[in-house]
Amino acid sequence: MIKLTVNGKKKSFKGAPFKRLIDVLREDFALTGTKEGCGEGECGACTVLLDGEPVNSCLIPACQADGRKVETVESLGVPEKLSKLQEGFLACGGAQCGICTPGMLMTAHAHLRSKGKSDERSVREALSGNLCRCTGYQDIVKSVIKTAKGLKR
């Protein structure tokens, strides 16, 4: 049996230990916010935080998440109460089709939480493992920088 913490809650998984973390989240824990785009670790749509660090959940078997802390997009906010970062994305056009957004938010969230630098270059570097085909990235970068400025105050 695999025990892990997901979005602050203790969870257990009794299925096949090699089931991918993304599938455990989506199927066993009904957390469908995390998306699969490529299965190769290129697009980052499946990004979750593992002990606070962004990782591609499509490349992690559940057995390696045993005893660890996982955070998904569902931990950030709800439509009725968005997090500051989600509000930043809404205000600055950071999401268009939205499929890359959960992964993008988790990477950005980790960057901001670890006090990553909020200049454009640093933000672009932090997000370079998350592909977006709709936005051309500028509004995503603006969303993160705006949020960082707001958090500093």
Place this chain on the structure above:
Amino acid sequence: MRGDAKSMTVLSPRTAAEAVRTYAKVPSALPFAGGTDVMVGWNLGQLNGRAVLDLSRVAEWKKIRVVSDGVDLGSLVTHAQIQAHPVLRKRFPLLVAACATVGAAQIQNRGTIGGNIANASPAGDTFPALSVYEATVRAVGPNGRRGVPVSDIFAGVKKTTLKPGELIEAVFLPFPDRTPTRGVFRKVGTRAAQAISKTVFAGLVWNGKGGVLEEARLAFGSMAPTVRRLHAVEGYLRGRRLNDVSISAAAELLPNDVSPIDDIRSTREYRLSVSRNILMAFLKGELK
């Protein structure tokens, strides 16, 4: 997604000794560290029905130990951890620079130095750096430990010289006797991030008195089935004064040390000409 989780047998040793024992008992098991390479194949359904040796619980192999003559990296140390370590940043900057170019953050947080070596991709970004730092790979198996110079660990495309039952436990980076005069890491990838290299270079030079080059250590990846130290070029340059003539002559020797190909990412011609340009710029002190 074609992986069939139900078909997999997962073996999860908790110590190095248990890992070696288990691997000896189940030699068909696939050693699995961070999984950033293995899982791609799994997603394609290529590993169904196999046993997997999950090494992620072997705590001894996760340590970075600074000792008097160098730094011992446990094989499960990730690319992200390498970048964060102050002694590595100061003494082995080319390796740190290389780790920053492996995939992107998500991959660097999971991919391990040992897994990277065991995967033995011709395009491994850290290998030229490990090569010029003359790292030693420490393998452990049923017959004990042995150190394999990084120049001898790769046998060919995706093949190592590890013997049956051997696992990588650490990579040792010796402190150079003298601080290099100059060192540069340069990767030419398919794009600015998350790129597989078309050619990847690491170079260290030690200058002596009077503008004479004492020693150069130069390596290219993605230019042959395995990473290549430029022995012909290094031999030519040793003890020579660096000027336009000697540098051009040295660059002429590059094809002796590498064998680039046309593939899905680039061409032989491009690889050779760009590698030559990078080498010459490095020797001239113009490469950042």
Place this chain on the structure above:
Amino acid sequence: MSVGKNEPRRDGPAKLTGRALYLDDVAIPGCWHGVTVRSSVPHGTIKSIAYDPAFPWDECVVVTAKDIPGKNLVALIEADQPLLADGVVRHREEAIVLIAHPDRATAYEAAKRVRIEYEPLPPVFDMEKSDTVFKSYLIERGDLDAGFAAADVVVQGEYRTPSQEQAYIENNAIAAYEEDGVLIVTGSLQCPYYVLKAMKQIFDRTEDKIRVIQTVTGGGFGGKEEYPSMLAGHAALLALKAGRPVKIVYERHEDMAATTKRHPSVVRHRTALTKEGKLLAQDIEVIMDGGAYATLSGVVLSRGTLHAAGVYECPNVRVRSKVVMTHTPPNGAFRGFGAPQTLFAAELHWEKVADALGIDSLTLRRRNIFKVGSTTSTGQVLMESVGAEECLEKTVKASGYAAKRKEYDRWNADPKKPTWKGIGLAVCHHGAGFTGSGEVYLASRAGVALTAKGELIVLAASTEIGQGTNTMFAQVASDALGVPASWFSVETPDTHKVPDSGPTVASRTCMIVGGLVGRATKDLKRAFENEFGRVPKTTADLKKAAAVLCKGSPARRFEVQFEKPPEVTWDDKTYRGDAYGVYSYAAIAVDLEIDRLTCEVRVRKVTTAQDIGKAINPLLAEGQIIGGSTQGLGWALLEEPLFKDGVMINSQLTNYVIPTSLDTPPFEVMLVEKPYSRGPFGAKGLGELPMDIPGPAVAAAVKHATGRLIPTLPHTPERIAQAMK
């Protein structure tokens, strides 16, 4: 006033919190997984299909062409593409056998246990050697020979563009099931009514017995315009045979290799000019590669042909174009739809002309560019809303183009510098809406509903695929009625609930369908005014008014149909007249730098001005421009599907390289508004416009930087290094 404001994206909160349901997120109890067995030869007859007897086939459902109750056809324009290959295959990855199983991994295992033997037939891969022409066009204006006879200089050029993969981050995905005798198909798609029409023929059912419902869609860009019809047919065949829901979710490499991509092209220009650089004659040839079946090739070619002469006036024009068959997976819609290909040639050709005449390409463009009153290659007089000059001048000014041309010349001449620098320009027009008689043929309908409970619901088949459809509709309706946008909701594109508004393509969603929504809302406004003398001022008011207006019915619908503006005349046979109701315009300056050691290109800045008539929502409009321009930069510098034996061999995101956040520059976007009298609040088309110009601007910048004109995309470091030899 809502129009012109950055109203927050309606679908934003759901997408930002992970609550938006894309197809694979939807819980469908008892759903099986469908997989596809595909052709491993580019052209051949099927000799046999064998199923490994050791596999438990009784656990699966297997479907072949024999199981199709109606026509084995993916209905679109020509009736040539089968839903499942039957006896003959014409491209690699053509679907032959479908399998469904409760367990996804087992379904894939089953697919491996099907052995198909082929008798190979010779394949044609080279579009310039193919004899099978799907469609051809001829545009003629004036007297070509006279134009060339009067020329001071004649310049020729040949330009090539590769295929391009849409690379939406959500792969194609559709589920199907039958409920109460109705075949329901749901998933990631752009055009629910296209799917409906295809399903009618495949399953021999009437429209009331089929229902197509769009789920939240993770990107389309044209790649989900027609392909979902095939996928829906596949999922439905499996579902009906299995007697339970079946979903098919493509894997990335499968989606890239098997589904539609941009048409590759070869375009040749022969241009006659005066020594001052005025266009006298343009003789243009266009060849496009349609792949194995016609699908949308005729229309892609049409748009490419109609834009081939560029945004310039020329008295004598001939465009001869054709799209041909090759034994490769059929090509289809991708943002721009033929125009990026021909505009690449038209724009880059100016750099060649500039060299021949010794006049810079900016001056040449200024001398020939469309103005109000100009006439196009089809004889259309541009009566209004021509922002070409304004876009060009704004771009030139904001980018510092003129000064940088000189500054970079000096930089490039210095052998000690580590890079070459270049700045390149391009300008374009892009017709909004379907070509010529297309909108008349579509006869689109859209509207609004007022429910007895006081809800206001926009009814349109146009899909939200990230471009902002739902937000735009609410804003248009809001201003048409004179109430807050928040009072409106937008109905899910469900063929049982919304009328046929035509496809979500061709930069028509705002201009055409938004226009219909606006008109219908005005009818609703009139209804309020006739009954109450005014429009409700509060939601409480609205509820009371609704109860009265609905007169006991649950809802009242106000629907309108497209009416062709009387001044638009088009002749399909001669290809003359008003090809599009109106054009949008754009100009771009790309500022880039090339590493002299490696020929790697880094784009430093993009400056662009785009005339879209009216920005209903400026933030969403800018987002489309930056996103579309980035796809254009990817096409110009990074992206190239590589083919071997008729199949894409770099069909994963590792080796089909799209821009990351570190590959994209800062963008300066200027919205120009030259209102179109027939567009809602003056709006024209936007979605595709940004795609047309990055390609040639990059090529022009590289020419500035290196002195080499490379007439092919992408400008990879390998191609640049080769050109520098």
